[in-house]
Amino acid sequence: MYQEPKIDKVAKNLRAVLNGLSGTYLSYLRRPVGGPVPVLDDAQSLEELKLLSAVAQRSIVELQFEKPLNDDSSADDLKQSLGLLVKEIRDVTTGHGQLPGRQAHAAVLVWLDTVGTDVRDAYEDLRWRLAAQLVEVDAEIEATKPKPPAPKVPRTNQQVLTDQFRLVLGRAAPGGTLPTVRAYLVIGGVMYRGDNDGTTLAAPTLKLIKELVSRQEDWTITGCAEVHALDAYVRTRNFTTADQVRNAFTRPPGNITDAVIGAMDAVGRTGRYWVKRVPCDNCVQWLAQLRITADTAGAQH
Numbered sequence: 001m002y003q004e005p006k007i008d009k010v011a012k013n014l015r016a017v018l019n020g021l022s023g024t025y026l027s028y029l030r031r032p033v034g035g036p037v038p039v040l041d042d043a044q045s046l047e048e049l050k051l052l053s054a055v056a057q058r059s060i061v062e063l064q065f066e067k068p069l070n071d072d073s074s075a076d077d078l079k080q081s082l083g084l085l086v087k088e089i090r091d092v093t094t095g096h097g098q099l100p101g102r103q104a105h106a107a108v109l110v111w112l113d114t115v116g117t118d119v120r121d122a123y124e125d126l127r128w129r130l131a132a133q134l135v136e137v138d139a140e141i142e143a144t145k146p147k148p149p150a151p152k153v154p155r156t157n158q159q160v161l162t163d164q165f166r167l168v169l170g171r172a173a174p175g176g177t178l179p180t181v182r183a184y185l186v187i188g189g190v191m192y193r194g195d196n197d198g199t200t201l202a203a204p205t206l207k208l209i210k211e212l213v214s215r216q217e218d219w220t221i222t223g224c225a226e227v228h229a230l231d232a233y234v235r236t237r238n239f240t241t242a243d244q245v246r247n248a249f250t251r252p253p254g255n256i257t258d259a260v261i262g263a264m265d266a267v268g269r270t271g272r273y274w275v276k277r278v279p280c281d282n283c284v285q286w287l288a289q290l291r292i293t294a295d296t297a298g299a300q301h
């Protein structure tokens, strides 16, 4: 016959005790144990005794139904110990033997340290078990609460470029018969667009590209969309020399990392559309030296 593991049964019983305790008592059980003994006034002392007694009485209720609250002593033994504790507290806080709060509290502690050591040990063990179970209950409740939205993780440069390509690839491109290329350079999550429109480049851009590219015989620098994308970045940063641009990409610390670039051609005879392309051989040279990664996955050559 299947037998429920004993520890689960005890945990269930401990939870039954917790279920019968209101917030004040649960706060008492959540308190850290140890540390300096707090100095209590009369009212606080009575409150402490009230909390202690209530937890003991609540436990007795479960024990009366033969529900063990630990593995290593009988329900009867624990019930008897807790009963003695409840009685001792009642004797010093009510009726003829009633004492002022602080004296009542001190009297109970003395009693626990002398005649009631078994009671004290039993209670402390029970309190520890209840507190440990409460930690689990609290964690389970916390787990069911809706989570605040995760902090927004900035998109990587590649993600920015991929998202942009998803928006435009296969979509309408400018018509006409002139070769039309557009490039996106992404640095620090920001996209810089360049078109092969032959417009003038900023002086630092032009000078740097000439320095970095060795084969320029039949190359029109202003005809490359990639160069114009770099130029857009150069203009945004207001660089005035080629070295400033080069250093921004290559000189640590603080240099640009993970910069990516992607380009696309307008293709089709009528109703042209965008198709991803690879950079030309000249651009490959300067891109490599500035450590800009060309995204050519699935690109046309």
Ligand SMILES: [Zn+2]
Pocket (backbone or CB within 6 Å): 224, 225, 226, 227, 279, 280, 281, 282, 283, 284
């Ligand atoms: Zn090129």
